[in-house]
Amino acid sequence: MHSSKEEQIGITIYETTLTVQQNTLSVFQVIIQTPEQKVSLVRYPFDFVEFHQKIRFHYPKVKISFPTLHNPSQQRVNKRRSIQHLLFPFSRKSNAEKLQKYLERCFRHPIVSISSILRDFTRVQRDEDVVLMAQLTDTTSTLTANRSTDRLVIPPKLNKQMPPLPATMDDFNLIKVLGKGCMGKVLLVRSKRDDTLYALKAIQKKWVMKQKEFAHTRAERDILVGLRSQSFVVHLHHVFQTPSTLFFLLDYHPGGDIATQLSLISKFTPERTRFYAAEIVQGLNVLHSHGIIYRDLKPENVLIQRDGHIVLTDFGLSKIFTAADVDQEDGMPYTQTFCGTAEYLAPEVLLGEPYTFVVDFWSLGTLLFEMLAGITPFWAETHMDMYRRVIEDPLEFPPSFDQDTCSLLSGLLKKEACMRLGWGHDGIEYIKAHPYFERIDWDLVAKRQLEPPFVPVIKDEQDCSHFDDVFTSMPVRISQDSKEQDGVQLILDPFVSFDYDSLLIEFQQNNKPRLRKRHGTSMAAEHIDDDRANKKRQLRKRDGKLNPSMTSTLNNSVCSALTVENHQQVLLIQPTL
Structure with a gap:
């Protein structure tokens, strides 16, 4: 008798043949019975092959081999049976038996068994597929030659607190376009699983490889994974993909971004600017303390949450410093890649010099100036004129700027990096200690308990009025390449290890007790x-x-x-x- 605590899954596969233009094709009837229901599915050989390719693509470490199937056309040609086959009729397994055994291994595997790939493969898809509600009888199974009554028993341990299945595009309804760039777009989506709104960042793989942005895209994924529990950084839930597109599922923040707010009211009050500056400093502190240089701080990348607090987003240009980047003279890590957004580039980046964390403080000063004045300090009609002004022109302030504001901006916008406010180890503490932030309680900032001076008005759950209507009015779709990659390409796909699901990883670790802690x-x-x-x-x-x-x-x-x-x-x- 099976224990009542064990989930029983019965798998039976029957093979029939279909003749099309003198070719004999196999058709499989797959019957799967669980305590809740019984389904009868029609699957063809290419369905199984495609299913196996997806498993290898998303879970390359899974060692479930695909069986070699016999061609029914060749079997028809050779109708003569050997003496050995007559004496041992069950020595050669049928295609149905092989595929049944293969599916059983999939259902037993701790990762494949809870994957959306297996879930999709075993659900009703075609008109011929049928769902019959039924209860499994609690009887001992008997293994026969055709294995039609074999029962697969899943241990009780795997039944407890099963994590959510890995995400796929089928799990989401597309609602609005929130933003669009050269590498893809960000969409507002609703999950069919928990009815929650998320921001889905879709990145075209072809563009990533063509522009040689693979390393930056990988770094963004790793940064989001590593900082998923940190405040002031947008939270990542899933990374999944199709053969042509990479998807990051992120928290949705209905307040839009600082850029959209500035486009509406031109500039902020000193109190609102100080609040944003304090939380941005705290966000930069999170990044720098993890060895990450942001390199793309700008109004578009500062999101406003429903409660008025902010988070930093878009780490496609960020870099995680390595031991090889550390200078042995001053102990600071350096890099020299020219990247960023024109208005917020520090002089040392424009000059092609090695630079470190303080380029983010230059961007902070530029953004702070813009929030107060409605324009960046060295703005010009062309990028070349802007670069020249950044390198050569002195910093000038509007009459409305008070003394503490001018002092802070003068420190953040020093053209010599080593003289800039925030230089050196723990340099960000000098920024926090500046008189401009005298009334800021940094403990409250870290706990997100500082009261926001502005809270966005959200009319309803799907209100996108705080986003640029140039984007929200766009057609809501994600383009996919019609040409699918073959099996070899899937295995060699450089994005094969990008998928991420924190609950799935936790489940995998919990089921590997022999791993070193x-x-x-x-x-x-x-x-x-x-x-x-x-x-x-x-x-x-x-x-x-x-x-x-x-x-x-x-x-x-x-x-x-x-x-x-x-x-x-x-x-x-x-x-x-």
Whole structure:
């Protein structure tokens, strides 16, 4: 007798043949019975092949092999049976038996069994598919030659607190376009699972590869995964994909962004500006303390939440500093890539010099100036004139700016990076201590308890009035390449490891008790496998050669390893709490 606590799944597959233009094709009737229902499905060989390719694509580490199927046309040609076949009629398994065994392994696998891929494959799709409500009888199964009554028993452990299935596009209704860029668009979607609104960022893979933006896209994914529990950073729920498109499922914030607000009222009050500046500083502190340089702070990337607080978004230009980036003289990490948005680029970026975290403080000063004056401090008609002004022109203030505001902006907009307010280790603390923020309680800021001076008016749940109507009036669709990739391309797809689901990863870890426990929190530590751990040990040996200031920082931090740009090993620094 089966235990009443065990979920029973019965799988039976029958094979019939269909002759089309002198070719004999297999047709499989798949019967799946659970305690709740019984379904009869019609599936063709190519359905099983496509299903297996999706499993290999989304879960490359799953080791479920696909059986070799016999061609019924060839079997018809050879009607003569050998003596061996007559004596041992069951020595060669039929296609139905092989596929039945294959599906059983899929249902037993801790990851595949809860995947949306298996769920979609075993649900009603065609007109021939039928659902019959039924209850399994609690009887002992008998294994026969055709395995028609075989019962697959799933252990009770897998029945408890099953996490949500991995996301697919079928799980969402598209509502509005919230934004659009060269690499894709952001849409407002509603989940069919929990009826919640989300922002879905769709990125075209073809564009990423053509523009050589794979490393930046991977870094954005890893940053969102690593900072998913942090405040002031947009929260990531899922990363999933189709053969042509990569999707990031993010929190939806109906207040729009600072850029849209500025387009409506030109400039903010000093109180509102100070509030945004304080929360942006706190957000930059989160990024920098994890070894991340933002490089794209601008009004469009500061989202306003329903309660008036802000979060930073779009980390497509961000970089996670590596140990190799650390200068041995001053202990600061540097990079030299020219990237960012024209109005907010620091002088050292324009000059092609190595730069560090303080480029974000230049952008902060530029944004702060814009929120108060309605225009950036070095604005010009063309980018070249703007770049020239940033490098050469002195900083000038409108008469309405008070002394503390001018002092803060003068510090943030120093043309010499090493003289800029915020330079050095823990430099952000000097920004917080500036008289401009004298009335700011930073403990309240960190706890998101500072009262926002502006709370957006949201008429209803789907109110998109705080977004640019140029985008919200666009047709709501996601273009997909009609040409699907073949199996080889799927396996070699560089995006194969992009998928992310925190609950699925947690479930996988809980069902691998023999894994060594990893202490502390880290950026995507759950993705580190054994060979990366070996590289991590080598990296730690190399860290010992860093100068004393950087070594001290690393000794007081929880460090982990992660592979990103150019397959370099990355130091991800999280201060010890």
